[in-house]
Structure formats: C-alpha cells, structure tokens
Amino acid sequence: MKLFREHTLLITLVLGAGFSPAIAVDFASDIRPLLSDRCIKCHGPGDKKGGLRLDSRDAILEAIDQDDLAKSELLYRLTTDVEEDHMPPKKGGTKKLTSNQVELFTEWVMDGVPFEQHWAYIIPEKAKISGDEHPVDHFIGKRLAEEGFEPNPAADPATLLRRLSLDLTGLPPSVAEVDAFVSDPSEENYEAQIDRLLASPHFGEKWALRWLDLARYADSNGYQHDDLRSMWPWRDWVINAINDDMPYDQFTIEQLAGDLLPNPTKDQLIATAFHRNTPTNFSGGSKVDEVRATLMMDRVNVTGQVWLAATMECASCHDHKFDPITHRDYFEMYAFFNQSVEEIAVLGEGMFRKKFIGETVEVPTGRENPEQASKLQAELDELEARLAELKQSSTPGIKPQIWSTQKEIRALKAGVAELEPAVVHVLRDSRTPPETRIFERGSYLAPGELVSTGTVDALHPFPEDAPQNRLGLAQWLVADENPLVARVAVNRWWAELFGRGIVETLDDFGMQSAPPSHPELLDWLSVDFVENGWSLKSLLRTLVTSHTYRQSAVIREEVALVDPGNHLLWRSPRHRLTAELVRDNALAISGLMNREMHGPPVFPAQPEGLWDEIGGADIKTYPTSTGADQYRRGIYVMLRRGNPHPSMLNFDAGDRSLCVANRPRTNTPIQALTLLNDPNFVDAAEGFAGLIRDREGDESAKAHWAFRRALSREPSNAESNVLLSLHATDPTWFDVAQALLNTDETICR
Amino acid sequence: MNPFSLNPGSSRREFLRNGTVGIGAMALASLNRAESATNPYSFGTSKGVHALDHAPKAKQVIFLHMVGGPSQMDLFDPKPALAQYEGSSLPSEVTKGQKFAFVGPDAKVISSPYEFRQHGESGMVMSDLLPRMSGVVDDLCMIRSMKTDEINHSSGELVLNTGHRLIGRPSFGAWASYGLGSENSDLPAYVVLTNGIPVAGSPVWGAGFLPAQHQGVRFRGGAKPVFYLDDPEQIDRERRKRIVDGTNALNQLSFDRLRDPEISARIKQYELAYRMQTAVPDMVDLKDESQSVLDLYGVKDPAEDTYAKNCLLARRLVESGVRFVQIFVQGWDHHADIYKNLKGKCEEVDQGTSALITDLKQRGLLDETLIVWGGEFGRTPMAQVVSAGGDPTGPGRDHHKESFTVLMAGGGVKGGLTYGSTDDFGFGVSENPVHVHDWHATCLHLLGIDHERLTYKYQGLDARLTQVHGHVVKDLIA
Structure with missing residues (x-):
C-alpha cells in the first residue's frame, strides 16, 4: 500500500535528522512512561526489590546523591557496563533504555527530580474557551492547527443523517426522513433531528449495548450445565434508565446499592441484578465457598473496571505492580460485597447440582400461562413420583434410568418456569455477614488477616457520613472528589461515537494507560458532564453538534501520510457496526424488523445442534422463534454463554464471561459467509428484494430507491450501473438486495 | 512545534520528546496494542504479530485433548506398590489437605489390573491397553509429572487450554494464531475437530480478549463443516x-x-x-487418500466422523499450512466402571494416534509438527464407588490434579524420553514436576516463542498464555 510506505519513509527521515541543544524534560511525557514500563514492576508498590521504590519522589530521592547528582545510584544503574548492576536487568526481558532515554533521565535528575501526580488522579478542571466556540472543535481544532492541518469539510446531509441515526438509535433513517433533511439541512433542523433521535425509545436499546458488555450480561450461568436464568428484567431496566436519561450518579447508586436505599422500589431492586450477572460455576466438583469467593472477586474486579478503569484484579493476589492499589485495598473492597447473604447452595443429595438462593424479585413476562403451567406441573409431579419409585427399586442397571428421569425433571422445571413470572436474582445484605480475610496469593483456601470494609487508600477519602456498605461504596465512587469516574464514562461514550477513546485504553486509566490524545478536551467534557447533572443525552448533544462529528470521512492522502490512524480527528472515523447493529441495520433495511421492545430473550434461527453441545446441559433444544419474534433487535437475542449465536460471535460479540470495555473489530471471511448465507441475513435480503419489487417505477427508479434505502445517499452513475447489471441476470432483485446488504458501506457507519 | 516537519533544525531529540505524546507515539502505541491485532487481514497468509524469539523447532501443533482425564496409572505410570494398599486408605499424610472432587481422603485404593511392558529401543513403558501407540514409543516423550490447579472439568479444561481457570481467556491455539499467523490463504489458522465437546464448551478454543479471527474454527464433520x-x-x-x-x-x-x-x-x-x-x-473430502492410508488410520467409512478420520484430517490440515489443529475426544471421565470404559476409549484412539505419528514421519512432517496428547488432569489412585448422586457404582477413579501424564511427539521434543516421576502411590510428583504453565511455556518455546514475550494488553496487564508463571522444561527438547 503506497500510503503506508511513504509514511514509513517519512518517519525514517525524521528519525535521521540531526541533534540540537537540550530542552527541558517533561516528567509526564518523558519520564513517567519509562518508570512505569521499565522500573515499577519490580520497584513499585508490589515488589519493592532491593527495598527501592520508584513510584514517588520521596522514594526516588533515596537513589539520588543530593551532593553530586551526576553520581547518583539511579544514573549509575542505567549506564553501567557491569552486567549484574545494570538496570533493567538483562534477563528480565525488560527493554534497556536507549541512549536518548538515558539522556532524558540524566537531565531530569540534574533538574532536581521534578515529579507530578499521574494525570488521571488529578481532579479535572474546565479550561476556558471563548463563548461562541464549540468546545469539541476548540480542542480538536487547536491540536490540528498546531500540526498544520485542517479538518475535513462537513459530510453531505444524507450521510450525516444516516451516521446520526445509527449512532443514536442503531437504526438507519428512512428514505423519507433523509429527503426531508436534505431539503432543509439547516442548523435548526439538524438540532431537531438530534432531539427526535434522543427521544426515540430505540435510543436506549442502542446505548444499553455497551453497558451490557461492561456488566457481563447474559441469559445463562456459563460453565458446565450452563443453565438459563432470567436476567432480562435488569437488561430492560438499563434500557429504560438510559431512555429516561437517569443521571449517571443515580444510575451507579441504584445498580450497586438500590436495595440499600430507603424504601427501595421494585425497579431499584432489579437494578442491583447488575452484580448478579456474574458467571457461576455449578459443576459437580465446585465447592460452595469457592464459588462464593469467585463471585465476590468478580464483583470487585468489575466494579473497579466499570467505574474507575482500574485493573483491580492485579491486586487480588498481591499489591498492584503499577498502580497504587494494595492487596489489602482489594479485600477491603471485597468486604463490601461479602456482606451479602448466601447466594449458592447445594441442591438435594449428592454434590452434583447447586442452585441460586438469596433475594429475588418476580417480574411478569407477558407470556404467563397458568393453564399450561399447571398441565406441565402435573407431568412434573408424575415424573417425581416415578423417580421416587426408581430410587426404591433394586433392579441392577437402573442408574441410567434414574439419571435420565432427573434430567427430564430439571428440563420440565425450566419449562414450567417459562410459563410463570420471571424470577430475577438481586442483591441483599445479610444481618450476620461472614468475616472477610485477605486471601493469600488470591486463594480462598489461604485466608489471612481479618479486614473490614474500605476503599483504595491512594484515592480520595471515603465520605464521612456514608454507611459502611455498598451504598457507601457507590457514594464514594460518584463523590465530587473522585477524579476518575466521570472521565472513564465520558471516554467510553466518546469511543462509542468516534471508534476510539480520547484515552485509548478504555479499560485502564492507571500508570500503564495510554496518555490522552486531547487531555483538556477529556477534562472539559467530564466536568461539563457532571455540571449537566451527569446527563448522557446532554453529553451526546454536545458531541454530535460539533463539526468534528459532522465532517466527512474521506481520507486525504497528504494528512493520512502523517496521521494514518486519525488520532487528530481530521476526518470522521468510519467503523463497522457492532454485531447487534449489523443485524438491526439489515432487518431495518429489509422491512422485516419487529420493533417491539423489552421482555424475555428471543431465538432467531441458528445452526442446529448448538445447544446439544453444551456440556451437561439439561436444555439442549434451541426453541427457535417463529413469526415476528425472529426479527427482533439484536439486544434481545438469547445469549447463552456456553454457545452464543454464531452470527454474533462472528462479528466480535463476546460470550459475556468477562467485563469488556473495548470490543475488537475484525474483518474476516467468516463475516462475509455469515452475511451471505446465514438464514437470518438471507431472509433480510429476500425481504428487501420484495420491497424493491413493490416499488413504483422503472428499473432505474427501483435501483435508485434500493441504494438510498441501504445507504441514504445518492448513488453515482457507476453505482447504479452495478445494481442494474445485477438486476439484468436476476429480475427478482434478490441479488441486488444481497449485494447492497453486504457492501462495506452498509455495515459501517 | 511540528514533530513531523522535515526542517533540519528540528532535532531528533525534539521529535522523540514530542513523540511521547505526539501522534507518532500514539500511532506507535496503537500499533503495539489492539490495532495491529485487529489488523483487517485475518486469514490469508498473515505474518502474525510476533517476531520469533529464536529459531523454531515446530511450525505447527496438533493438540489431542482427551477430555475428562485419562487414568495415568492404568496407561502410562505403573504403580505396583498400590497392590499392597488394595482396599485400604492411603496414609493420611498423603491425602491430608488435598482437594478431591467426589471421593473423600479415606477412599480405598484400587490397583491397576493391566500389564505394563517396555517397548522400542528406548524401553518406554506402556500398558497393554495401547498396543499401537506402544509401537511408536521411540517418537514419544512421556511426561509423568504433570500438575494442574483444578479438579473440575470446566476449570481444568480451561487451565489446560487457556492457562486460566475462568472463562474468557485466549486459548493456546488462539495465541499461536495471533502470534504466528497463518500459512494458508484459504483456511483458518486454528481448526478444531471434535469427537465430543469439552464441558466448558467453545470458550476452551475461544479467542478470549484477542480479536475474534484467532478463535478456533470448528469443523463440524460432514461434507460442509463450517x-x-x-x-x-x-x-x-x-x-x-x-x-x-x-x-x-x-x-x-x-x-x-x-x-x-x-x-x-x-x-x-x-x-x-x-x-x-x-x-x-x-x-x-478423503477421496484422494489411498486405501493404504485409510487402513493405516483405521478409517472404515470416510463419511463417518470418527477419531481416526479426525486424525487423518489433522494431517491434511497441517500439511496445508494450518497452524494449530485440535481434536477433542470426550469420554475419559471414568468415575464408574473404569475397567470397562477405559478399554473402549483406548481402542477408539490407539490406532488413529499412532497412525498420525507414523504418517507424518513418513511424509517428513513430524519434525516440524508438535503433537501433544493428554487430559485436563489425571485420576486418583483411590477408587470411586459412589456416584455423584450418592448411589453405589462399579469402581472408577476420581479427578486428580496432583499428578498426571501427557505425551508429546515430533516438533523438536526428545523421542523415547520418559520424564519426571510420581511417588509410589501415584499420588504426588516426586521428581521434575511440570505444571501446565511450564508445559505451555515449553510448547511455545518449541514454536520459537518466548512465553513471556507473546503478550496482549488486557485491562492494563500484559496478558499471556502462562499468566505470571511458567518455565521452559529444557530437558524435553531434543
């Protein structure tokens, strides 16, 4: 690719340029990354090798000779030829500092070791900007101007409306909506479109998706058996909360501690199912206390990850190697969650199956059928009676019969449950919670020192009047003094629109994080977000009204040579829709989509036998949806961890075993096969072809309409010709429909 | 200040300085992270992200996972001393503080009824249950001192395949695909064949947090397997x-x-x-395979998706440059009636496994293909006589994590070597323990990869197959 070759050449030229006199060292950009990458793993809060830490100025000064800075131990270790003294040590695999880096280090020491707090731990402030400037364009523009570049011109109105609709609701605009906007692309009308889309009930469906990834939401337990469970009322709670623009601080408190609020509503209880999304291992040999420890650790990890972009997990076995999170901090956080009642118990005799216990909330499904349920119940009673008989019997070889009956009973029970109100597991604290001890090396079999509740000491203090329970923890998270929580959220939502965070490491704001590309912008938006009552909708309004958002996606080679990754945002990023939206978009274009919201998961066609492959599962038959249910939006598609829908996996949806902040976006031949041959997408092409056939007008008019239905914009002559020549060999329009649904532009925004 | 200006006055030093926050650094940072991994060129002859750390011995891997945990003391690691304890409990100092899945520490010992003999030039010992594999012992490297951390199938399978007991981590095959890329433009780099599925399901061959193109692509049998x-x-x-x-x-x-x-x-x-x-x-489609090859593997009906056929497919796949082939064989979890059930499983895999080694050797491919054979854990020296549901059964053996045996062949391992040993009870490792992490480190080493350097940023960690453990066992390498 010519573009990239030239870029490499350019870098080589720049690197080859000569030296010039020294300039002052910047700690944050020059020194901290080196300390973090090359030193802190051994000389940090974790290992303190040789008794030396290099993560604070005071500690570093111990390796500095104040009387003769140049003779400091620190510099000797970096420069010596004596192999056993040299740092970082050769055999550790950590890269040596280059001579330039040593030079920077030397200069920094000679400057007197100036040190500053890691940016993410400093409370953000709003930089001043002039009144009539758009804040996003101000900061993006400033940086672009520094590099000597201009942003792209605005995208054409049709493309812009498509982008806005897909970004805000996950659905494409209709041709009529596009026509109306193209005929009046004024500022007022653009803002009216934003208002319309933000008010759409489908807004919540789109913006819940990212949250479901973070919350590791699924419809089954995971692991062996992988039984189904009803978590969907919590998923609906998220959709509603986002549609209502529930302030993010409240959104946080209700999910972490809705049950601890005074007189909690049913919805507030359902919100706490957030932390019952944890995968749960009910395998035969798993122990109840082991499962509980895994659940609690998962809650600490996910809480840290979701709200702080902290990599808590590192501190589950020892002090964090890079960040100021101690092993003790970890278990003090654990103590908040460990106040919960027992949630797992052994079911019946033997140790083969366990079940959930603890607090639940009943939610109507809209599919209750008491009559059918009592019929099944009668069958169930009969089976139970037969099982009792079998167990009495002393006939040899009876075992397999007993097992299959037990299995039948479990499957039937699940069937009965389907016809009754859904039971959602939620959080509740115990009046007599177990004590919490630090697990040595993270093992529940090695309990050590007793700890009580607490938060990460190196961050802001726990609010004085807050209770020592999950409610207090939630209040600590959303306290004004927390420098992280707004930044982390704003950064992820930014990434949802722009494809990449201002901080690229969406999952890590610690010492190993990528530096923000536009730090002042992130801070401005974060402060503004809180000032606007933690409103997601108002944040999004700010983002999508910017020119940065509205510019065209065309790649200008002269800029791409310098910034191929578009880190400066000189063009609108293009990226592929997420798995759920690839589906939604195709269904919407085809006219097949059923826009019904909420409720139990649906089961669009999938290859046969997938559920049969789940180890030890009772429910092995996938109850394929028929009728309109098979065309519901992707967010409602059954997600069974042991074998999720293959189309979703093929487009990078995960199995929701872990909290995921950043889904990869791949581009594979399997995706092509899915779009071409998965019956769901074949149905979509057939539906779309039917719509084209039904259009008034001649072939050209039909082709023109089809193109606009898929892509909103006007086709070029060449594009129309492609469609017409496909039509020439296939008068049914199926081939045209499939080609349009498969084109890169259709599955990208 | 423009770090990209070609103005000769702008210094290299200045470039580097600005580079740490400048777009150059940002682009480089992203190259080092996800972006290179989400490289759009997925299958196809891609190079992978990882330059080799040293000359590889093996180019590709065939991983034969015997799901459930074969009994090491009935197949590979004879324990004549157990006969003295037959029907009584092991000394309490042996079982104290140990984790078991179903039996208790007082469960009664059961010895092995099988004959063991020495074979080949190496004199490697194997049970009579595996007559054909006994014929290729000089190409096998037997590790009797394997250890793992888990006593449950799902977590044990996950440790063996992903190095971590929880679901969501990349599998060995996914790491190999990510690190080394693919050498065939028309096939995925990592193919999974199954004779029964592991209980932890597809996460066992998943890509975890690596980009999805590295997950194993399951060939499901039949003529249109994808x-x-x-x-x-x-x-x-x-x-x-x-x-x-x-x-x-x-x-x-x-x-x-x-x-x-x-x-x-x-x-x-x-x-x-x-x-x-x-x-x-x-x-x-096996139609271009000769009858003698079909006979070698024991493929009777090419339409039937047997283990023998899967072994032959594995050879075809590595021959065409697929990086990693895995065959899962379910059914080794012999809690009950082990002497009936174990024999059947051995008959199912003995011929295919030995044929695969023989065939690859004849084609000159064994040197560059690492074959591994084993379960997620071993089995207890004590008998299990009560089912999980609490009912009496014919004797079997329970899950055992303290010691088990795996076999390796080709790909630069020492043929004919029997490595490590267990105590007289066949309970714990007495010499040269090899943890699963060490074994992963060794396999990666054979592929030319330093296990500490093949990493992917996940939640701030440089995540890797061996987590924060693993040592290469040099003694296994030829």
Whole structure:
C-alpha cells in the first residue's frame, strides 16, 4: 500500500535528522512512561526489590546523591557496563533504555527530580474557551492547527443523517426522513433531528449495548450445565434508565446499592441484578465457598473496571505492580460485597447440582400461562413420583434410568418456569455477614488477616457520613472528589461515537494507560458532564453538534501520510457496526424488523445442534422463534454463554464471561459467509428484494430507491450501473438486495 | 512545534520528546496494542504479530485433548506398590489437605489390573491397553509429572487450554494464531475437530480478549463443516460469484471515493470467503487418500466422523499450512466402571494416534509438527464407588490434579524420553514436576516463542498464555 510506505519513509527521515541543544524534560511525557514500563514492576508498590521504590519522589530521592547528582545510584544503574548492576536487568526481558532515554533521565535528575501526580488522579478542571466556540472543535481544532492541518469539510446531509441515526438509535433513517433533511439541512433542523433521535425509545436499546458488555450480561450461568436464568428484567431496566436519561450518579447508586436505599422500589431492586450477572460455576466438583469467593472477586474486579478503569484484579493476589492499589485495598473492597447473604447452595443429595438462593424479585413476562403451567406441573409431579419409585427399586442397571428421569425433571422445571413470572436474582445484605480475610496469593483456601470494609487508600477519602456498605461504596465512587469516574464514562461514550477513546485504553486509566490524545478536551467534557447533572443525552448533544462529528470521512492522502490512524480527528472515523447493529441495520433495511421492545430473550434461527453441545446441559433444544419474534433487535437475542449465536460471535460479540470495555473489530471471511448465507441475513435480503419489487417505477427508479434505502445517499452513475447489471441476470432483485446488504458501506457507519 | 516537519533544525531529540505524546507515539502505541491485532487481514497468509524469539523447532501443533482425564496409572505410570494398599486408605499424610472432587481422603485404593511392558529401543513403558501407540514409543516423550490447579472439568479444561481457570481467556491455539499467523490463504489458522465437546464448551478454543479471527474454527464433520459455508438453495456457484463480484464492485467504488484501506480489506475477505466455500469441502473430502492410508488410520467409512478420520484430517490440515489443529475426544471421565470404559476409549484412539505419528514421519512432517496428547488432569489412585448422586457404582477413579501424564511427539521434543516421576502411590510428583504453565511455556518455546514475550494488553496487564508463571522444561527438547 503506497500510503503506508511513504509514511514509513517519512518517519525514517525524521528519525535521521540531526541533534540540537537540550530542552527541558517533561516528567509526564518523558519520564513517567519509562518508570512505569521499565522500573515499577519490580520497584513499585508490589515488589519493592532491593527495598527501592520508584513510584514517588520521596522514594526516588533515596537513589539520588543530593551532593553530586551526576553520581547518583539511579544514573549509575542505567549506564553501567557491569552486567549484574545494570538496570533493567538483562534477563528480565525488560527493554534497556536507549541512549536518548538515558539522556532524558540524566537531565531530569540534574533538574532536581521534578515529579507530578499521574494525570488521571488529578481532579479535572474546565479550561476556558471563548463563548461562541464549540468546545469539541476548540480542542480538536487547536491540536490540528498546531500540526498544520485542517479538518475535513462537513459530510453531505444524507450521510450525516444516516451516521446520526445509527449512532443514536442503531437504526438507519428512512428514505423519507433523509429527503426531508436534505431539503432543509439547516442548523435548526439538524438540532431537531438530534432531539427526535434522543427521544426515540430505540435510543436506549442502542446505548444499553455497551453497558451490557461492561456488566457481563447474559441469559445463562456459563460453565458446565450452563443453565438459563432470567436476567432480562435488569437488561430492560438499563434500557429504560438510559431512555429516561437517569443521571449517571443515580444510575451507579441504584445498580450497586438500590436495595440499600430507603424504601427501595421494585425497579431499584432489579437494578442491583447488575452484580448478579456474574458467571457461576455449578459443576459437580465446585465447592460452595469457592464459588462464593469467585463471585465476590468478580464483583470487585468489575466494579473497579466499570467505574474507575482500574485493573483491580492485579491486586487480588498481591499489591498492584503499577498502580497504587494494595492487596489489602482489594479485600477491603471485597468486604463490601461479602456482606451479602448466601447466594449458592447445594441442591438435594449428592454434590452434583447447586442452585441460586438469596433475594429475588418476580417480574411478569407477558407470556404467563397458568393453564399450561399447571398441565406441565402435573407431568412434573408424575415424573417425581416415578423417580421416587426408581430410587426404591433394586433392579441392577437402573442408574441410567434414574439419571435420565432427573434430567427430564430439571428440563420440565425450566419449562414450567417459562410459563410463570420471571424470577430475577438481586442483591441483599445479610444481618450476620461472614468475616472477610485477605486471601493469600488470591486463594480462598489461604485466608489471612481479618479486614473490614474500605476503599483504595491512594484515592480520595471515603465520605464521612456514608454507611459502611455498598451504598457507601457507590457514594464514594460518584463523590465530587473522585477524579476518575466521570472521565472513564465520558471516554467510553466518546469511543462509542468516534471508534476510539480520547484515552485509548478504555479499560485502564492507571500508570500503564495510554496518555490522552486531547487531555483538556477529556477534562472539559467530564466536568461539563457532571455540571449537566451527569446527563448522557446532554453529553451526546454536545458531541454530535460539533463539526468534528459532522465532517466527512474521506481520507486525504497528504494528512493520512502523517496521521494514518486519525488520532487528530481530521476526518470522521468510519467503523463497522457492532454485531447487534449489523443485524438491526439489515432487518431495518429489509422491512422485516419487529420493533417491539423489552421482555424475555428471543431465538432467531441458528445452526442446529448448538445447544446439544453444551456440556451437561439439561436444555439442549434451541426453541427457535417463529413469526415476528425472529426479527427482533439484536439486544434481545438469547445469549447463552456456553454457545452464543454464531452470527454474533462472528462479528466480535463476546460470550459475556468477562467485563469488556473495548470490543475488537475484525474483518474476516467468516463475516462475509455469515452475511451471505446465514438464514437470518438471507431472509433480510429476500425481504428487501420484495420491497424493491413493490416499488413504483422503472428499473432505474427501483435501483435508485434500493441504494438510498441501504445507504441514504445518492448513488453515482457507476453505482447504479452495478445494481442494474445485477438486476439484468436476476429480475427478482434478490441479488441486488444481497449485494447492497453486504457492501462495506452498509455495515459501517 | 511540528514533530513531523522535515526542517533540519528540528532535532531528533525534539521529535522523540514530542513523540511521547505526539501522534507518532500514539500511532506507535496503537500499533503495539489492539490495532495491529485487529489488523483487517485475518486469514490469508498473515505474518502474525510476533517476531520469533529464536529459531523454531515446530511450525505447527496438533493438540489431542482427551477430555475428562485419562487414568495415568492404568496407561502410562505403573504403580505396583498400590497392590499392597488394595482396599485400604492411603496414609493420611498423603491425602491430608488435598482437594478431591467426589471421593473423600479415606477412599480405598484400587490397583491397576493391566500389564505394563517396555517397548522400542528406548524401553518406554506402556500398558497393554495401547498396543499401537506402544509401537511408536521411540517418537514419544512421556511426561509423568504433570500438575494442574483444578479438579473440575470446566476449570481444568480451561487451565489446560487457556492457562486460566475462568472463562474468557485466549486459548493456546488462539495465541499461536495471533502470534504466528497463518500459512494458508484459504483456511483458518486454528481448526478444531471434535469427537465430543469439552464441558466448558467453545470458550476452551475461544479467542478470549484477542480479536475474534484467532478463535478456533470448528469443523463440524460432514461434507460442509463450517457454519454458513453453504449457499442458500436457490444460489448456484455462478450466481454466488455474480453477487460477490457485485458487492466488491460497490466496495471498489466506495474505496475510490473514501480511500479507506478497511474497504480493500473487505474486498479481499469476500474473495477469500468465496474460495473457502470450495477449499474447506475439498479439505475434508478423503477421496484422494489411498486405501493404504485409510487402513493405516483405521478409517472404515470416510463419511463417518470418527477419531481416526479426525486424525487423518489433522494431517491434511497441517500439511496445508494450518497452524494449530485440535481434536477433542470426550469420554475419559471414568468415575464408574473404569475397567470397562477405559478399554473402549483406548481402542477408539490407539490406532488413529499412532497412525498420525507414523504418517507424518513418513511424509517428513513430524519434525516440524508438535503433537501433544493428554487430559485436563489425571485420576486418583483411590477408587470411586459412589456416584455423584450418592448411589453405589462399579469402581472408577476420581479427578486428580496432583499428578498426571501427557505425551508429546515430533516438533523438536526428545523421542523415547520418559520424564519426571510420581511417588509410589501415584499420588504426588516426586521428581521434575511440570505444571501446565511450564508445559505451555515449553510448547511455545518449541514454536520459537518466548512465553513471556507473546503478550496482549488486557485491562492494563500484559496478558499471556502462562499468566505470571511458567518455565521452559529444557530437558524435553531434543
């Protein structure tokens, strides 16, 4: 690719340029990354090798000779030829500092070791900007101007409306909506479109998706058996909360501690199912206390990850190697969650199956059928009676019969449950919670020192009047003094629109994080977000009204040579829709989509036998949806961890075993096969072809309409010709429909 | 200050300084992270992200996972001393503080009824249950001192395949695909064949947090083994080609307008997909294999998806440059009636496994192909006589994590070597323990990879197959 070759050449030229006199060292950009990458793993809060830490100025000064800075131990270790003294040590695999880096280090020491707090731990402030400037364009523009570049011109109105609709609701605009906007692309009308889309009930469906990834939401337990469970009322709670623009601080408190609020509503209880999304291992040999420890650790990890972009997990076995999170901090956080009642118990005799216990909330499904349920119940009673008989019997070889009956009973029970109100597991604290001890090396079999509740000491203090329970923890998270929580959220939502965070490491704001590309912008938006009552909708309004958002996606080679990754945002990023939206978009274009919201998961066609492959599962038959249910939006598609829908996996949806902040976006031949041959997408092409056939007008008019239905914009002559020549060999329009649904532009925004 | 200016006055030093926050550094940072991994060029002959750390001994891996945990003391690691304890408990100092899945520490010992003999020039010992594998012992390297951390199938399978007991981590095969890329443009780099599925399901061959293109692609048996490979009924090959060409004509016009390289990648993927539609069925069609080869493996009916057929497919796949082939064989979890059930499993795998080694050797491929054979854990020296549901059963053996045996062959391992040993009870490792992490480190080493250097940033950690453990066992390497 010519573009990239030239870029490499350019870098080589720049690197080859000569030296010039020294300039002052910047700690944050020059020194901290080196300390973090090359030193802190051994000389940090974790290992303190040789008794030396290099993560604070005071500690570093111990390796500095104040009387003769140049003779400091620190510099000797970096420069010596004596192999056993040299740092970082050769055999550790950590890269040596280059001579330039040593030079920077030397200069920094000679400057007197100036040190500053890691940016993410400093409370953000709003930089001043002039009144009539758009804040996003101000900061993006400033940086672009520094590099000597201009942003792209605005995208054409049709493309812009498509982008806005897909970004805000996950659905494409209709041709009529596009026509109306193209005929009046004024500022007022653009803002009216934003208002319309933000008010759409489908807004919540789109913006819940990212949250479901973070919350590791699924419809089954995971692991062996992988039984189904009803978590969907919590998923609906998220959709509603986002549609209502529930302030993010409240959104946080209700999910972490809705049950601890005074007189909690049913919805507030359902919100706490957030932390019952944890995968749960009910395998035969798993122990109840082991499962509980895994659940609690998962809650600490996910809480840290979701709200702080902290990599808590590192501190589950020892002090964090890079960040100021101690092993003790970890278990003090654990103590908040460990106040919960027992949630797992052994079911019946033997140790083969366990079940959930603890607090639940009943939610109507809209599919209750008491009559059918009592019929099944009668069958169930009969089976139970037969099982009792079998167990009495002393006939040899009876075992397999007993097992299959037990299995039948479990499957039937699940069937009965389907016809009754859904039971959602939620959080509740115990009046007599177990004590919490630090697990040595993270093992529940090695309990050590007793700890009580607490938060990460190196961050802001726990609010004085807050209770020592999950409610207090939630209040600590959303306290004004927390420098992280707004930044982390704003950064992820930014990434949802722009494809990449201002901080690229969406999952890590610690010492190993990528530096923000536009730090002042992130801070401005974060402060503004809180000032606007933690409103997601108002944040999004700010983002999508910017020119940065509205510019065209065309790649200008002269800029791409310098910034191929578009880190400066000189063009609108293009990226592929997420798995759920690839589906939604195709269904919407085809006219097949059923826009019904909420409720139990649906089961669009999938290859046969997938559920049969789940180890030890009772429910092995996938109850394929028929009728309109098979065309519901992707967010409602059954997600069974042991074998999720293959189309979703093929487009990078995960199995929701872990909290995921950043889904990869791949581009594979399997995706092509899915779009071409998965019956769901074949149905979509057939539906779309039917719509084209039904259009008034001649072939050209039909082709023109089809193109606009898929892509909103006007086709070029060449594009129309492609469609017409496909039509020439296939008068049914199926081939045209499939080609349009498969084109890169259709599955990208 | 423009770090990209070619002005000779702008210094290299200045560039580097600005580089740490400048776009150069940002671009480099992202190259080092996800972006290189989400590289659009997925299958196809891609280079992988990881330059080799040293000259590789093996280029590809065939991983034969005996799901459930074969009994080491009935197959590979004879324990005559157990006869003295038959029917009584092991000394309490042996079992104290140990974890068991179903039996208690007082469970009664059961010895092995099988004959063990020495074979080959090496004199490696094997039980009579595996007569054909006994014939290739000089190519096998037997590790009797394996250890793992888990006593449950799902977590044990996950440790063996991903190095971590929880679901969501990349599998060994995914790491190999990520690190080394693919050498065949029409097939995935990591193919999974199954004779029964592990209980932890597809996460066992998943990509975890690596990009999805590195997950194992399961060939499901039959003539069209990949999902969505088949065109809908009404679409013949010619029509499919017209649609793909039409799609790509539209893609090309988009590219001309937008200049986005992601679009050219998409064009390539559609061409590949079209080729895969014939390449994959060709791959699984055994009609060009001679009768003598079919007989060697014991393939009686080529339409039947037996273990023997899967072994032959594994050879065909590595022959065409697939990086990592895995066969899962369910059914080794012999809690009850072990002497009936174990014999059957051995008959199922003995011929295919030995044929695979023989065949690869004849074709000169054994040196560059690492074959591994083993379960997620071993089995207890004590008998299990009560089922999980609490009912009496014929004797079996429970899960055992303190010691078990795996076999390796080809790919630079020492043939004929028996490595490590267990105590007289066959309970714990007495010499040269090899933890699963060490074993992973060793396998990666054979592929030319330093296990500490093949990493992927996940939640701030440089995540790797061996987590924070693992030592290469040099003694195993030829």
